[in-house]
Each structure stands twice: as C-alpha cells, then as structure tokens.
Amino acid sequence: MNAPEDIRCQVCDSHDCPPLIAKDGWQYRRCTGCGLVFLSPMLNADELAALYANPDSGGTRAYFRKETSKLRRARGRVRHLTKAMTGGKNSTNGRLFLDVGCSGGFMTQAAMAAGFTTWGIDPDGDAVAHAEEHYPGATYRVGGLTEFAAEFASQTKDRFDAVYCSEVLEHVADANAFIGAIASVMAEGGVLYLTTPDIGHWRRPKNLPDWDVFTPPHHCLFFSIGNLTRLMARHGLEIQHRQWAFKPGLKVLARKVGQKTGV
Numbered sequence: 001m002n003a004p005e006d007i008r009c010q011v012c013d014s015h016d017c018p019p020l021i022a023k024d025g026w027q028y029r030r031c032t033g034c035g036l037v038f039l040s041p042m043l044n045a046d047e048l049a050a051l052y053a054n055p056d057s058g059g060t061r062a063y064f065r066k067e068t069s070k071l072r073r074a075r076g077r078v079r080h081l082t083k084a085m086t087g088g089k090n091s092t093n094g095r096l097f098l099d100v101g102c103s104g105g106f107m108t109q110a111a112m113a114a115g116f117t118t119w120g121i122d123p124d125g126d127a128v129a130h131a132e133e134h135y136p137g138a139t140y141r142v143g144g145l146t147e148f149a150a151e152f153a154s155q156t157k158d159r160f161d162a163v164y165c166s167e168v169l170e171h172v173a174d175a176n177a178f179i180g181a182i183a184s185v186m187a188e189g190g191v192l193y194l195t196t197p198d199i200g201h202w203r204r205p206k207n208l209p210d211w212d213v214f215t216p217p218h219h220c221l222f223f224s225i226g227n228l229t230r231l232m233a234r235h236g237l238e239i240q241h242r243q244w245a246f247k248p249g250l251k252v253l254a255r256k257v258g259q260k261t262g263v
C-alpha cells in the first residue's frame with residue numbers, strides 16, 4: 001500500500017487543502033490559504049511524459065493552422081517584452097530570448113525578427129521539428145525546462161534578458177521547480193512574460209467543469225493573481241504589470257529582482 005499523500009500547497013505550504021471538485025475521475029483540491037487549485041494526487045514524471053508522448057492528441061495540427069494569427073500576436077508580445085527590458089532603450093542586439101514551450105516556433109520567429117539571439121524549448125519533438133524547418137536560426141531543444149535550465153546554467157554565464165512562457169505553467173506538476181528553473185537562467189533585471197488560465201477571473205464559468213480549460217489531467221494547477229504573485233516572489237520575480245484580459249487568463253510581466261523576498 002502506498003503511503004498517504006503529503007497534501008501541501010505548492011505556493012503557501014498550507015496543509016489545509018480540502019477536496020474541491022472531481023471530473024472524469026480526477027480530483028482537485030483548493031488551498032484555503034492562497035486559493036491554489038491543484039490536481040491531487042499530482043501526476044508523476046512518468047505519467048506526465050506519457051501524456052505528452054503523442055502530441056497529435058493535444059491538437060498540434062489544429063494549432064499550426066492558426067499560424068498567421070499566432071505570428072501576428074507573437075510580434076506584439078515580443079514588442080511588449082522588448083519595451084520592458086532595462087537599458088539599451090529597446091535594443092535587442094546581442095540580447096538573449098528564451099521561449100519556454102516554443103511549440104512550432106512562432107514566438108521564436110518573432111523574437112529573431114526583432115533582433116534577439118533566440119532559444120526555444122519544448123517537450124514535443126514534432127513541434128520542434130516544425131520550428132527548426134520553418135523558422136531556422138534559433139537554437140532549439142526538445143525536452144523539459146528544469147533539465148535544460150540546469151545544463152544551461154552550468155555551461156555558460158550567459159543569462160536570458162527576456163523569457164516568454166505562455167500556457168505552460170498550468171501543465172507542470174511542480175510549480176516551484178519550474179519557476180525556479182526559469183529564474184535561474186534569467187539575467188538580473190531580465191523580464192518574463194507569462195500567461196496561464198485565471199481561476200479568479202470574473203468571467204470564469206461558476207461551474208468549473210464548464211470552463212473550457214478545466215481539462216484534467218493536462219491542466220494540473222490553476223492560479224489567480226494573488227498566488228501567482230506569491231509563487232513568483234519565492235523565486236525573485238516581481239510582477240510589474242498585469243495585462244487586462246477579457247478571457248479568463250492571467251497575462252503578467254515580471255522582472256527578476258535578484259533576491260528572493262521570502263514569502
């Protein structure tokens with residue numbers, strides 16, 4: 001028999017996380033301290049790998065069909081990140097850009113076009129192959145972020161001035177390892193643009209299973225602005241701007257402030 005699971009909130013460490021809701025046999029808990037909603041029991045590394053081993057099940061082909069609009073949006077977001085970078089007055093020359101969850105390479109293409117030295121990483125090998133074929137010039141890696149970050153940080157003193165991470169955080173099992181890995185490869189003063197579903201949004205369907213992004217087990221973690229701010233602060237990242245969103249999503253710009261604020 002397995003030992004009882006240690007129920008603990010990843011953001012505030014509270015053990016007071018009663019069951020909230022179940023869907024298709026998957027159970028979610030909600031932290032009474034900070035409101036984080038999380039899959040419980042959480043997926044382990046093998047289960048996560050199996051989940052993403054077959055990318056077609058995740059709608060990869062449909063994703064590529066929206067290429068034109070995705071490229072347009074990517075260019076806008078790169079401009080947003082570039083403006084937020086400190087020093088150099090929007091100069092991207094020699095600056096390093098990392099796209100975490102780069103998929104087919106739309107954002108890496110926009111970052112390259114803006115003048116960044118660009119890296120992209122994604123666990124989906126087919127998507128990265130698409131990126132390498134259609135948007136060459138960036139450095140692509142297939143795999144997980146935490147392994148990549150550990151290797152990158154040990155091999156070079158270079159750090160990323162701008163990091164983009166859209167709709168990935170809700171897929172990870174360990175938010176601290178993930179955000180910590182991002183922070184570890186960011187330059188002091190570097191900026192991170194991150195998006196994830198917003199469970200605290202005024203337009204989120206009241207009945208959680210009616211929410212289109214409430215899709216167990218792919219989405220393991222559901223944040224709101226308060227606990228996302230707190231999670232980032234644990235890793236020395238300060239949210240400086242929250243973009244207004246009509247859809248129930250969080251779109252934030254954070255800066256690496258260097259020291260962990262210990263919350």
Ligand SMILES: [Zn+2]
Pocket residue numbers: 009010011012013014031032033034035036
């Ligand atoms: Zn909590």
